[in-house]
Amino acid sequence: xxxTYKIDVDCANCANKMEAAANKTEGVKNASVNxxxxxxxxxxxxxxxxxxxxxxxxxxxxxxxxxxxxxx
Amino acid sequence: MNKKQKxxxxxxxxxxxxxxxxxxxxxxxxxxxxxxxxPYLVIGYDILIKAAKGIKNRQIFDENFLMAVATVGAIAxxxxxxxxxxxxxxxxxxxxxxxxxxxxxxxxxxxxxSELMDxxxxxxxxxxGGRLEQVDPDEVEPGTxxxxxxxxxxxxxxxxxxxxxxxxxxxxxxESLPREVGEGGExxxxxxxxxxxxxxxxxxxxxxxxxxxxxxxxENASSRKSxxxxxxxKFARIYTPVVCALAxxxxxxxxxxxxxxxxxxxxxxxIYRALTFLVISCPxxxxxxxxxxxxxxxxxxxRAGVLIKGSNxxxxxxxxxxxxxxxxxxxxxxxxxxxxxHHNELEDEMLIEYAALAESASSHPISRSLLRxxxxxxxxxxxxxxxxxxxxxxxxxxxxxxVAAGNAKLMEHIxxxxxxxxxxxxxxxxxxxxxxxxxVVISDVVKPGSAGAVRALRDMGVKRIVxxxxxxxxxxxxxxAELGIDETYSGLLPAGKVDKVEELLASGQDGGKxxxxxxxxxxxxxxxxADVGIAMGAMGSDAAIEAADVVLMDDDPAxxxxxxxxxxxxxxxxxxxxxxxxxxxxxxxxLGALGIANMWLAVFxxxxxxxxxxxxxxxxxxxxxxxx
Numbered sequence: 001x002x003x004t005y006k007i008d009v010d011c012a013n014c015a016n017k018m019e020a021a022a023n024k025t026e027g028v029k030n031a032s033v034n035x036x037x038x039x040x041x042x043x044x045x046x047x048x049x050x051x052x053x054x055x056x057x058x059x060x061x062x063x064x065x066x067x068x069x070x071x072x
Numbered sequence: 073m074n075k076k077q078k079x080x081x082x083x084x085x086x087x088x089x090x091x092x093x094x095x096x097x098x099x100x101x102x103x104x105x106x107x108x109x110x111p112y113l114v115i116g117y118d119i120l121i122k123a124a125k126g127i128k129n130r131q132i133f134d135e136n137f138l139m140a141v142a143t144v145g146a147i148a149x150x151x152x153x154x155x156x157x158x159x160x161x162x163x164x165x166x167x168x169x170x171x172x173x174x175x176x177x178x179x180x181x182x183x184x185x186s187e188l189m190d191x192x193x194x195x196x197x198x199x200x201g202g203r204l205e206q207v208d209p210d211e212v213e214p215g216t217x218x219x220x221x222x223x224x225x226x227x228x229x230x231x232x233x234x235x236x237x238x239x240x241x242x243x244x245x246x247e248s249l250p251r252e253v254g255e256g257g258e259x260x261x262x263x264x265x266x267x268x269x270x271x272x273x274x275x276x277x278x279x280x281x282x283x284x285x286x287x288x289x290x291e292n293a294s295s296r297k298s299x300x301x302x303x304x305x306k307f308a309r310i311y312t313p314v315v316c317a318l319a320x321x322x323x324x325x326x327x328x329x330x331x332x333x334x335x336x337x338x339x340x341x342x343i344y345r346a347l348t349f350l351v352i353s354c355p356x357x358x359x360x361x362x363x364x365x366x367x368x369x370x371x372x373x374x375r376a377g378v379l380i381k382g383s384n385x386x387x388x389x390x391x392x393x394x395x396x397x398x399x400x401x402x403x404x405x406x407x408x409x410x411x412x413x414h415h416n417e418l419e420d421e422m423l424i425e426y427a428a429l430a431e432s433a434s435s436h437p438i439s440r441s442l443l444r445x446x447x448x449x450x451x452x453x454x455x456x457x458x459x460x461x462x463x464x465x466x467x468x469x470x471x472x473x474x475v476a477a478g479n480a481k482l483m484e485h486i487x488x489x490x491x492x493x494x495x496x497x498x499x500x501x502x503x504x505x506x507x508x509x510x511x512v513v514i515s516d517v518v519k520p521g522s523a524g525a526v527r528a529l530r531d532m533g534v535k536r537i538v539x540x541x542x543x544x545x546x547x548x549x550x551x552x553a554e555l556g557i558d559e560t561y562s563g564l565l566p567a568g569k570v571d572k573v574e575e576l577l578a579s580g581q582d583g584g585k586x587x588x589x590x591x592x593x594x595x596x597x598x599x600x601x602a603d604v605g606i607a608m609g610a611m612g613s614d615a616a617i618e619a620a621d622v623v624l625m626d627d628d629p630a631x632x633x634x635x636x637x638x639x640x641x642x643x644x645x646x647x648x649x650x651x652x653x654x655x656x657x658x659x660x661x662x663l664g665a666l667g668i669a670n671m672w673l674a675v676f677x678x679x680x681x682x683x684x685x686x687x688x689x690x691x692x693x694x695x696x697x698x699x700x
Contacts, residue, residue: 010076010175013359016305035367038182063129066122 002043003050007033008069018068021060027053040070073176080172084165087115091161100155108157116143116164134312138354139167145347146671153340159671163351170679174360174686181368181693191243191262191283193227209278220270225262229281230272232257237268244286245377245626262286289379289623298383300646304362308355315353322346322665341667348664351674357653361685362646368693369642376695377625378635385621388604389639393584395534395632396573398598399541399551401591402608403629404516408438408498410445415491416510423510427502430468430475433458438498441514461485465500476503483508498547515547523555525629530556532636535584538576540569540598569598577603589632591616606632634695642692649685656681 009015015035022031022040027048033040042057044050054072061068073081090111099107113120116139123140146160195206197219204219209227212218217233220226226239236254244262253259259272261283278284323346327337366383373380380386400406416423428446431439432455443450458468464485465478476486477500483490488503493511501511526537538559541548548562561572577586588595588602596619599605607620608627617623624631660677663669669677 010171011178011360013305013308013363016301016363035363064131066125 001050002041005040005042005054006071007038007040008071009033009035009038009065010067014065014068017064018061021064022057025053025057025060028057031057074179077172077176077179080168083114084168084172087111087161087165090114091158091165095158104155105151105157108161112143112147112157112161112164115161115168116140119164119167120144135354135356138312138316138350139164142347142350145343145350149340149344149347163671163675166675166679170356170682173683177686177690178364181371181690184371184693191225192287193225193261193283196227196278197221197224212274212278214274214276217271217273220265220272222265222267222269225264225283226259226270226272227261227281227283228272228274228278229261229276230259230274232259232270233273234271235269237270238266239263240266241626244282285617286379286625289381289617298366298387300387300643300650301363301366301383304358304650308359311355312353315350319346319349319353322349345664345667348669348671348674349661351671352657352660352664352669352677354678356678357657357682357685358650360682361649361653361689364686365642365646365649365689365692368690369638369645372642372693372695373635373638375693376631376634376638378631378638379623379625380635380639381621381623385604386639386642388585389587389622389636390643391583391585392534392587392604392636394536394538394576394580394586395529396538396540396576396586396588396602397557397629398569398588398590398595399539399543399548400516401627402589403522403539403555404518404551406516406591408441408514408516410441410512411515412495412513414493414495414511414513415508417507418504418509423502424512426470426475426504426509427477427500427512429455429470430458430466430477430502433468434460434466438500438514442500442512445512473505476506477501498544516543516551518551518554519627519629521628521630525633526555526557528630528633529636532633532640534636536576540564540572542566566595566597569595570601573598573601577601587632587636589629591627595619606635638695641695645688645692649688652688653681653685 007018009018015033018040019031019033022028022033022042027045028042029045030043031040042050042054044053051072054070058070058072061070094107094111097107119136119139122136126134126137143160143164146163147157150157150160193209196209196212197204198207198212198216199205199219212228218228218230222237232253232255234255236252238250238252239259240250241263243264244260250266251263253270259270261281323343327339327342331337366386369386370380370383380389397403410424413420413423418426424442424446428439428442429450431442432450432452454471456469458466460466461478461482464482465476467474467476467482467486469475476482476488479499480490480492480501483501483503486503486506488506488508490501490503490508491511493499493513495513495515498514499511500514502509529537536559537557538561539548539552539557540561542564543562545562548560552558552560564572573586573588580586585603587604587606588598589606589608590599591608595607596616599607599616599619599621604622605620606622606624607616608624608629608631622635624635656677660669660673664674
């Protein structure tokens with residue numbers, strides 16, 4: 001399953017950091033952050049709960065870049 | 073400016089005013105320290121918090137950490153030495169100004185791009201009981217008739233059933249010339265209806281419509297990173313710890329060496345140099361400006377009607393040394409027209425009529441162009457007993473006589489002597505009751521921009537231009553000569569095109585990339601095999617658009633030249649920034665280590681370089697109107 005979320009982040013490099021962090025999160029098959037449109041597209045592993053996974057993704061993103069937000 | 077930025081502006085102003093005010097207040101010792109701490113905390117508290125959080129989360133070496141260490145260190149030195157806190161605060165102040173500037177510049181260019189890509193329609197009008205009702209485009213079923221008023225966007229792909237108008241396609245294609253449509257014309261979503269009321273019967277769902285496809289493509293564009301970006305993030309990961317280690321060495325080793333030699337250590341001086349070193353070293357200019365350049369490059373390109381699926385393709389595209397074109401539909405219109413009728417024993421119209429009737433059952437492009445030339449709806453009742461001879465043509469009974477229409481093989485098959493033709497194109501020989509009646513020449517028409525595009529590609533250093541086609545050699549060579557292409561491979565089946573491209577890839581020079589330009593359904597495998605696959609015309613096949621790396625919104629071959637120019641410019645900006653930033657930093661680092669540079673120079677090396685690099689990166693957004 002694939003879902004797109006709106007995000008808020010200040011710099012292009014921070015967006016890259018968020019993307020790397022999201023990709024390392026369990027339950028995420030592939031994540032990509034588009035700094036241009038401020039959107040994060042997440043492809044979930046089969047059988048995972050997107051809501052729970054996204055909470056984890058937000059946590060890992062906050063860890064690498066404090067000043068970011070994902071509108072889940 | 074958004075809320076965050078306004079808040080930052082207030083903090084910067086407050087801190088700067090405080091700093092200026094304090095310079096007129098004579099104070100000493102602890103009081104002075106406490107007074108100067110106010111502007112410092114006003115401007116830098118978030119950096120300190122972020123640095124602390126970074127340490128807690130084991131993300132130590134980032135720019136917040138560098139700034140925190142450098143400014144806290146500078147304050148510590150000021151406490152012990154001269155009580156000059158201005159430097160530490162100024163460093164933080166300028167750093168924040170730089171950050172604010174960068175965030176403003178990014179927001180501005182983002183708005184610029186999103187305004188131009190603002191093609192998402194918010195509603196569709198459906199007529200219900202004589203009244204117009206606005207509905208969500210997602211809910212409109214294919215086959216529904218929607219109404220588009222002047223000034224509105226066409227929400228869903230479809231066919232005009234009533235009305236005529238001119239459409240503004242510039243948001244999609246970058247083309248400013250309006251397109252005229254009338255009854256029966258196909259329209260794509262995302263265009264703006266300018267003059268007349270249109271009734272459109274939708275042919276697709278909203279999710280399958282052009283506008284959704286394009287938005288989807290743009291929104292996923294940055295998922296593929298270029299090598300330069302990967303290089304920079306790797307570089308930053310190694311660079312920051314190395315610089316920190318060097319700064320530490322600079323602070324500790326020289327004083328220790330001095331002490332060992334019996335001289336006074338001069339700790340303050342060396343720590344000051346080390347801190348200067350840290351401020352200079354901040355890699356912000358690079359880590360911010362490189363992704364920003366690509367971001368602006370992708371945006372600028374989509375503005376010109378060139379959709380690039382990722383920054384890695386900007387990189388590949390800029391290194392194109394070999395361009396491979398599909399012929400039909402790419403360099404040529406892909407519309408076959410009857411271009412000549414020779415050796416006919418009957419009147420031209422009669423010959424076409426017989427040929428069209430005989431071929432009327434077939435959906436082959438050739439028979440369609442015959443029907444177009446005939447211009448009337450064929451009366452199928454006059455045709456009977458149709459036999460298709462695969463790969464040769466058809467034999468059918470028309471008005472009681474046996475009509476054979478097809479290629480030379482068919483004529484040989486039925487034993488009719490035919491006259492061969494010297495014109496390039498597809499030749500349809502026609503025999504009536506086993507008597508030769510003449511032949512019709514059908515050929516494709518070259519697009520007006522093709523020859524110019526080929527010439528422009530050569531001028532910009534694309535060394536090898538190759539044309540692949542499934543057509544016969546004579547037709548292929550005629551087109552090639554017309555366009556100035558010197559390498560042509562004809563008679564290729566789809567699989568053969570893949571093989572050819574692989575051969576060309578293998579024989580390619582080092583570093584030079586191969587771009588394949590195509591449009592058709594059967595081009596999809598080749599598009600994905602090439603280094604960079606360019607699909608033409610958003611109205612081309614969906615499969616081709618999916619397999620391609622670069623999508624040209626309209627099918628003008630000149631757009632390929634534009635695409636390569638944009639990519640080269642973007643890459644040039646990226647390299648300018650890399651060399652400029654690293655160059656200035658290295659010089660300043662050396663000066664700092666030697667003690668020539670002070671904090672003020674360090675601030676320039678950090679913030680000044682960043683601002684220049686960001687401004688340079690934004691340049692990639694502005695694509696000049698480029699022709700040919």
